[in-house]
Amino acid sequence: MVNETVTSREMRAIETNAEYYGISLLQLMETAGRNVAEEIASRFNPKETKVAIFCGSGGNGGDGFVAARYLTCLGFTVEIILATRASNITHESTKKNWIALQSLRNIISIREIKDSLLIPNFEVDVIVDALLGIGQSGRLRPPIMQIVEKINNTNAFRVAVDVPTGINSNTGEVLGNAVKANLTVTFYKPKLGFEKAKHYTGEVVVKNIGLPVELERLVGPGDVIKATKSREPEAHKGEFGRLLIVGGSNTFSGAPALASLSALRTGVDIVTIASPEKTAIAISSMSPALITVKLKGKHITSSNISVIQNHLESATALVLGPGLGLHDETKEVVNEIIEHVEKIKIPMLLDADAIKAFTDFKRKLECAFVLTPHAREYEIL
Structure with a gap:
């Protein structure tokens, strides 16, 4: 689903995917x-307009x-005020555009503000606020x-x-405090908080910067x-996911083991693996951080359903299928587990x-899910 507005986290994700x-x-x-x-040029006569652009050290400043x-190319008189030392610019694209401006110092006035006492007075017709972008959250300093x-x-x-x-x-x-803009030129989509901040955004114009909406899909x-949330200092174990992995058989123990170790490495707090007893014992030896549920039998059968369902009640997500095997009983269990989820x-x-088993009864699922088929599995889906 593609929304009409976008959050800062979603925008960062889209840019990273781009x-x-x-x-x-x-x-x-x-x-x-x-x-x-171009938006400024559509509203003002360049021969009669002086523009001051206040820039920060991040991506927003680079836009400025x-x-x-471009405003200089269009005939405007332009002054740039950098709200920090140039040495503080670490954003790579911003740094490249800052370097490009140095050859234009004879036609663009550029100042660096190294102290709040050094903020110049300015008599201009248009001010461009390119200080801070969508990433700002704390109080201004x-x-x-x-x-x-x-x-x-x-x-x-403004x-x-x-x-x-x-x-x-x-x-x-x-x-x-915040800039009270007459016009906000925003990119890709309106930002989620704009409706509440309309007394500060002024008129909002949304511009396409070459990001296809398909990047959201x-x-x-x-x-x-988007999936990673920040860890607060007082966070405790369990707040960052309780994953249950159901898989493995007497023949295959590596796949559920690798899945569980990967989950731990990516930050899941508690990883539990439900596997046949011998497989579970082997997996237990791979990391003391793993919790194993030792299921009776050489492969997962209907007799294990109640145990698996009990562990699902405390899980926040399920991985089903690695090393599971394709015994007829196991396929039936896959269907029962999916129905419970x-x-x-x-x-x-x-x-x-689990994907192969799912093809026997495939249907529209009534929960959030991800399929991870290889080429052959994709064909049978």
Whole structure:
């Protein structure tokens, strides 16, 4: 499902996936900055308009650098005020655009603010706020806090790049103080918090920066960003997932073992593996962090269902299938487990033999699920 608005985390994920699929952050920054410049040019006469662009050290500042270059090309008088030392620019694309501006110092005035006492006075017609972007969350600090105050005290037309500085783009919360923009040029989609922050965003114009909406449907490294939540210092074991892996047989013990070790490595707090007894004992020896449920029999049968269902009640997700085997009884168990998961509504991943078993009774599943077929398994699906 594709939403009409986007959160900062979703936007970061989309940008990361874009890079994975060949659309660089430098390309996105170039398009974003050009869009800002073109929007300003559509509203103001370049021969009569002075523009001051306040830039931060991150990606938002990079958008501002690009906008400055395009506005200069369009005939505007442009001044850039960098709200930090140039040495603090660490964002790679922003750094490249900063370097590009150095050859234009004879036509673009560039200042670095190294102290809040050094904020210049400015008499301009348009101010571009490219200080902080969608990642801002904490209260504003000097010198940005003082810059925002100065921006708001001018009569200039104020343009925010993507989101006004001082606004949490997810919640619309004002982070102490915020730029009161006349116009916000935002990218890809409106941000989730804009409705609440409409007194600060002013008019909102959404610009396409070359991100296909399909990037929200394609899986890539950015999805790890969306799936990962930050760990608070007081967090305790269990808050970051309780995974149950049902798999293994007397013949196959490696697959469930690798799945469980991978889960631990990616940050799952508690990993439990339900496997036939001999397989479970072998897996137990691989890590003291693994919890094993030793099921009776050489492979999983209907006699194990009640035990598996009991452990599902405390699980937050299920992996079903690695090393499971394709005994007739096991296939029936796969169906029963899936039906139970649909009732308790936890996410489920079907892998390997569970996929093969699923083809015997495949249907639309009533829970969140992921399938991991290889080419041959995909064919039978």
